[in-house]
Amino acid sequence: MRHGNILTSKQLSRADIEAVLDHAAAIESDGSAAVEDRSETVLGLLFFEPSTRTKMSFETAIKRLGGDVVDMGSVDASSVKKGESLADTVRVIEGYADGIVLRHPRQGAAKLASEYVDVPVINAGDGAGHHPTQTLLDLYTIRENAGLDDLTIGIMGDLKYGRTVHSLAYALSNFDTRQHFVSPESLQLPREVVFDLHQEGASVKEHESLDPILPELDVLYVTRIQRERFPDENEYQKVAGEYCITTETLEAASDELSVMHPLPRVDEIAPGVDTTDHATYFEQAHNGVPVRMALLDLLLGDSDE
Amino acid sequence: MSENHELRVSKIKNGTVIDHVHAGQALNVLAILGIDGSDGEGVSIGMNVPSDRLATKDIVKVEGRELSQEEVDVLSLIAPEATINIVREYDVVEKHRVERPDSVEGILSCPNAGCITAADEPVTSRFDVLDDGVRCVYCERIVRDGIPALIER
Ligand SMILES: [Zn+2]
Numbered sequence A: 001m002r003h004g005n006i007l008t009s010k011q012l013s014r015a016d017i018e019a020v021l022d023h024a025a026a027i028e029s030d031g032s033a034a035v036e037d038r039s040e041t042v043l044g045l046l047f048f049e050p051s052t053r054t055k056m057s058f059e060t061a062i063k064r065l066g067g068d069v070v071d072m073g074s075v076d077a078s079s080v081k082k083g084e085s086l087a088d089t090v091r092v093i094e095g096y097a098d099g100i101v102l103r104h105p106r107q108g109a110a111k112l113a114s115e116y117v118d119v120p121v122i123n124a125g126d127g128a129g130h131h132p133t134q135t136l137l138d139l140y141t142i143r144e145n146a147g148l149d150d151l152t153i154g155i156m157g158d159l160k161y162g163r164t165v166h167s168l169a170y171a172l173s174n175f176d177t178r179q180h181f182v183s184p185e186s187l188q189l190p191r192e193v194v195f196d197l198h199q200e201g202a203s204v205k206e207h208e209s210l211d212p213i214l215p216e217l218d219v220l221y222v223t224r225i226q227r228e229r230f231p232d233e234n235e236y237q238k239v240a241g242e243y244c245i246t247t248e249t250l251e252a253a254s255d256e257l258s259v260m261h262p263l264p265r266v267d268e269i270a271p272g273v274d275t276t277d278h279a280t281y282f283e284q285a286h287n288g289v290p291v292r293m294a295l296l297d298l299l300l301g302d303s304d305e
Numbered sequence B: 001m002s003e004n005h006e007l008r009v010s011k012i013k014n015g016t017v018i019d020h021v022h023a024g025q026a027l028n029v030l031a032i033l034g035i036d037g038s039d040g041e042g043v044s045i046g047m048n049v050p051s052d053r054l055a056t057k058d059i060v061k062v063e064g065r066e067l068s069q070e071e072v073d074v075l076s077l078i079a080p081e082a083t084i085n086i087v088r089e090y091d092v093v094e095k096h097r098v099e100r101p102d103s104v105e106g107i108l109s110c111p112n113a114g115c116i117t118a119a120d121e122p123v124t125s126r127f128d129v130l131d132d133g134v135r136c137v138y139c140e141r142i143v144r145d146g147i148p149a150l151i152e153r
Helices: A014-029 A052-064 A086-094 A109-116 A132-145 A163-172 A191-199 A233-242 A271-275 A281-286 A288-299 B002-006 B026-033 B069-075
Strands: A042-047 A068-071 A099-104 A121-126 A151-156 A177-182 A203-207 A219-222 A258-260 B015-022 B043-051 B055-063 B083-088 B091-097 B103-105 B126-130 B133-136
Touching (some): A014 A132, A042 A052, A042 A086, A052 A068, A052 A099, A052 A121, A052 A288, A086 A099, A086 A109, A099 A109, A109 A121, A121 A132, A132 A163, A132 A219, A132 A258, A132 A281, A163 A191, A191 A203, A258 A281, A281 A288, B015 B026, B026 B043, B026 B055, B026 B069
Parallel strands (some): A042 A068, A042 A099, A099 A121, A177 A203, A219 A258
Antiparallel strands (some): B015 B083, B043 B055, B103 B126, B126 B133
16 A cells, blocks of 8 residues: 555555554554654645535544644635646645645546555545545444444445445455445435446345344444435425434444544534434544544655655 | 348448447447547438338448447447448448447546546546446446446446
8 A cells, every 4th residue: 555545445455444444443442553754754635525524534533643734724715717628736845845635626636646646545525436545434433333244234324426435335345244224215225336246246235224234233434415416495305304314213233333424514413413323433533643643644655655 | 122221321431330239239339339420420310210120220320430440349339230341342342240348438437426437536446347337337336227328438
């Protein structure tokens, strides 16, 4: 993984994933476990779409490793409007930074960027495509709570546009998991993703209702269903309630069930769930820093090279 | 009988005959090969010609130009049954079938409006060729139907 790019979770093998998660665990228990002195390392943050949390998480991670960031700020308002291409932007930033973290509204943007620069490119979300570092912190959280083998996971919500879902599903296919996808029909997983998961030999089932599978789940991963995905408000209201998790919903669940969410949530998980043992989403968010520290430490290689 | 059909498309002296093209695909064959006659080559097309193998077929004859293997392979995306005849001095000197390439570059444009290749970036489109379609290597969209509509013109 050294000096490579992190473009999709598809590229990650089980060994790659375990290396990052093990390193993250080591860093979490002992902050000095990072292998390199990063005081000379500068990470370029290019966010063409606002994402305060992901950006702050990367910024915190590199600073905890002793490094620093160059941040283009609100790229949307400056160079993009002037028409500079992404290919040009990343070639400029390459001159300042040892690695580039890219969030972009178009699918394949990180791949394109990686073709133009020699520093590692980390995809921090490309349209409806991939979000591999979110996946790594999701996996870290799942491993801590339920383990990654012999796992039954429900993934619910907007599965069509949810890049965190696509990335997670690909990564989970490296492990002994049974994946249940729960969504309204109009927001099912893209057929491409289902095609890939079948190719990987993953155990995949699709459902419109959570009820029949909830009792067998070790993990329930919830994502938001956005109002704007529906042509009319009534259709949305009908669906929104059905895919909202409350303490009553969870009465049918195993005591061990972890409820996860990439955050921010709106109303798909009722606040009452926060105080139950099921709520794992804040822990999940906190895991972003050690996991990104581990990834950066492994990916950016030896600063002496 | 067969001689009669042959007369619909005149014989060529030197060049390539692309035979057994699915009926209706002849113009797409020219488009995917980037042949529009502007280089002065003679081009003749037979459409809906009766065929033993395909019931009806299209035929494309390009005078004065021998197609490269790469060009021929790209044809497989829209004309998988096609046979290629290289003609010299009115004789067929080579005859072969198309084979599907592993990938094609700069031939098709991605139909996904959210794909980075649809933005104003210096990027050449690239598709992996699947058994039953093509897949954009940037956004990973799979296209199984309507490939001719993606041909960059
Ligand atoms: Zn594409």
